[in-house]
Amino acid sequence: MRVLIVEDNRRLAESIRDILKHWYDCDICGDGNSGYFLLTDGGYDAAVLDLMLPGMDGITLLKKARKSGCSVPVLILTAKSEIDDRVLGLESGADYYLTKPFDMQELLAVMKTILRRRGAVIPECLSLGNISLNQADYTLNGPEKSIRLGKKEYDLLRILLVNRDMVVSKETLLSKIWGSDGEAVDNNVEIYISFLRKKLEFLNADVVIVTIRRLGYRIMEKNGGGGRE
Template sequence: MKLLFAEDEVSMAEAVTDILTYHNYTVDTVYDGADALDYARAEQYDGIILDIMMPKKSGLEVLKTLRSEGNTTPILLLTAKAEVEDRIAGLDMGADDYLPKPFVMGELLSRVRAMLRRKDRFTPDIMTFGNVSLNPSSCELKGPLQSIVLPKIEYKLMELLMLNKGIYLSTEDILVKVWGYESDAESGAVWVYISYVRKRLAAIGADIEIRAKRSVGYTLAKIGDAD
């Protein structure tokens, strides 16, 4: 399991990183909110641990931005005991749990395990990117020209791309996450459904596109933006 840990107190960051690494987690550790946001956008993590009080960007700012961008990675907030309003705000913004400081390492490990069991629980009501929106409750893909209700596989593919925009997903990743581990679908199915969704995007007048990179995979990006 790969975790992102953001904590500006260096001694605390080192101690927690050592404990998590000892318990077989892979940990990227950063010391301010700006780096936390950059890492969370650039990498795929199984869980994120954010201290609320950090320089450059607070943990709440990072949380709010990630959730607004459709990032569903489970997030655990570290808070001071007096920060009751911040805890409430964090949970309302989509945090999965919070842990008041000071804490014992055993409780942190327990909260991390619980957080990872709830992985992918949070999903935004309506996902948006560019001039396109995707409604999970109705499977409706909407753009400036029209709206289309997507069939199941096309919806799951579009949802996966929306939730990971800017990140290249391999054909194998897409097969597992869209069709499932038990499916007999082959890699050619990914290309076929990518072409279906590309046609849907063109039909609704989207200003976003699905890009392919040989031997890497597929990603969703705004038309005209540099790769």
């Protein structure tokens, strides 16, 4: 599962990532505008959000995200501990409000709690056509057989399935899956798209990953039309 940490204090953000990294894949963002874009882009299971951010403050970010329909669980992590601040955070759409300094075990417990709540919205298996992706064990299931995906294959397919009604750009996939990896190059996405297409064919899937020229990729059922361009 992927967690977005929106925190402008780099040292604190890295400390949070170090606490969570044994259970979740974590990305760090240091400003509100970028945080809003990443939070609403559909690739994260949860977010840790600071309130005092450059560009766009945390409350504004959260209200705007909720208004756009974003349902990603959000944990507000802030030094503001007054009751009014806590109420404002929760009323703005936060799932939990944790004040600094915080205990490592409490942070882990809260993350597990808000992710369980998300389970009522996003199922353990993401399905389209005759395939389903099990988010617990990275298994891709077809009508008659199953196959285990590698971590990056899983991440890529999951993002496409969550955003099935949208075209996902190569840049978005590269950023979300490879992040700041210095070895990541543009054709990494093309290579893993090819891997996934072969596995979908192996499973006799009735869905395809379509290349939308100059825009990106979209996953869709074969009877929905379209094809590689």
